[in-house]
Amino acid sequence: MADMQHIPNVKMSAQGVNVLYGEKQAIRDVSIEVDLENVTALIGPSGCGKSTFLRTLNRMNDTVSGARVEGRITLDGDDIYGADMDVVQLRARVGMVFQKPNPFPKSIYENVAYGPRIHGLAHGKADLDEIVEKSLRRAGLWDEVKDRLHESGTALSGGQQQRLCIGRAIAVEPEVILMDEPCSALDPIATARIEELILDLRGNYAIVIVTHNMQQAARVSQHTAFFHLGRLVEQGPTTEIFTNPREERTKDYITGRYG
Numbered sequence: 001m002a003d004m005q006h007i008p009n010v011k012m013s014a015q016g017v018n019v020l021y022g023e024k025q026a027i028r029d030v031s032i033e034v035d036l037e038n039v040t041a042l043i044g045p046s047g048c049g050k051s052t053f054l055r056t057l058n059r060m061n062d063t064v065s066g067a068r069v070e071g072r073i074t075l076d077g078d079d080i081y082g083a084d085m086d087v088v089q090l091r092a093r094v095g096m097v098f099q100k101p102n103p104f105p106k107s108i109y110e111n112v113a114y115g116p117r118i119h120g121l122a123h124g125k126a127d128l129d130e131i132v133e134k135s136l137r138r139a140g141l142w143d144e145v146k147d148r149l150h151e152s153g154t155a156l157s158g159g160q161q162q163r164l165c166i167g168r169a170i171a172v173e174p175e176v177i178l179m180d181e182p183c184s185a186l187d188p189i190a191t192a193r194i195e196e197l198i199l200d201l202r203g204n205y206a207i208v209i210v211t212h213n214m215q216q217a218a219r220v221s222q223h224t225a226f227f228h229l230g231r232l233v234e235q236g237p238t239t240e241i242f243t244n245p246r247e248e249r250t251k252d253y254i255t256g257r258y259g
């Protein structure tokens with residue numbers, strides 16, 4: 001595609017992706033690559049298909065009845081819709097953080113320990129304890145919860161719950177983390193912490209974030225893709241998309257003329 005810039009160290013690649021909900025086409029011919037060096041932001045007006053597209057990257061659309069995905073999406077070159085792809089494994093490799101923090105109604109410890117346990121990543125209790133600590137440190141939450149690991153995850157503040165969800169995703173050693181408006185339920189201070197965390201995690205994980213907040217996209221991402229009516233209208237380095245968009249529709253959106 002003329003629109004695509006070459007990105008080294010491609011982690012995931014989507015080529016010519018369509019998504020249909022029954023008869024209704026929500027995504028049309030979308031191609032994008034995501035890598036470890038750049039946080040990728042997906043922006044665009046409500047209903048343009050950002051969440052739908054994000055969900056194709058770890059096959060969360062499989063759980064939506066009537067949803068159909070066409071085109072090719074690869075992780076390290078392997079077709080994630082291929083017959084030999086293990087979907088449970090895929091979702092561990094491509095983790096997801098949602099708009100509304102959704103900790104399990106279990107202890108803080110259990111929220112993080114659950115994934116490594118079912119994926120057989122821990123060899124005994126001491127090992128599991130270490131994974132839990134490491135994941136919570138990475139998520140920037142350890143100091144706040146280390147003395148209350150056996151309290152319920154749902155008793156944390158919204159921002160802490162969201163960092164717990166990020167820690168939970170990290171615990172299974174993902175390669176890619178998808179975030180769908182991860183700060184929209186949070187106050188500005190909690191939002192700033194998540195943004196710092198995203199910047200910290202960059203380089204270790206390929207990160208794709210959907211956001212309605214233009215300032216946030218500018219702060220945390222290096223690559224931005226603008227969606228409109230199910231199409232990827234324009235993508236490129238974030239600074240370019242925000243300062244010098246090529247398409248009129250992108251310009252209108254980022255200057256707040258519609259959205």
Ligand SMILES: Nc1ncnc2c1ncn2[C@@H]1O[C@H](COP(=O)(O)OP(=O)(O)OP(=O)(O)O)[C@@H](O)[C@H]1O
Pocket residue numbers: 021024026044045046047048049050051052053064
């Ligand atoms: N489960 C579903 N069944 C049928 N149609 C759906 C489903 N989920 C989304 N859609 C439709 O697909 C289109 C894209 O929706 P999507 O949720 O991906 O948009 P979005 O860009 O994430 O919007 P928002 O910014 O409001 O979250 C919309 O027209 C929506 O109504």
Ligand SMILES: [Mg+2]
Pocket residue numbers: 050051052180
């Ligand atoms: Mg959405």
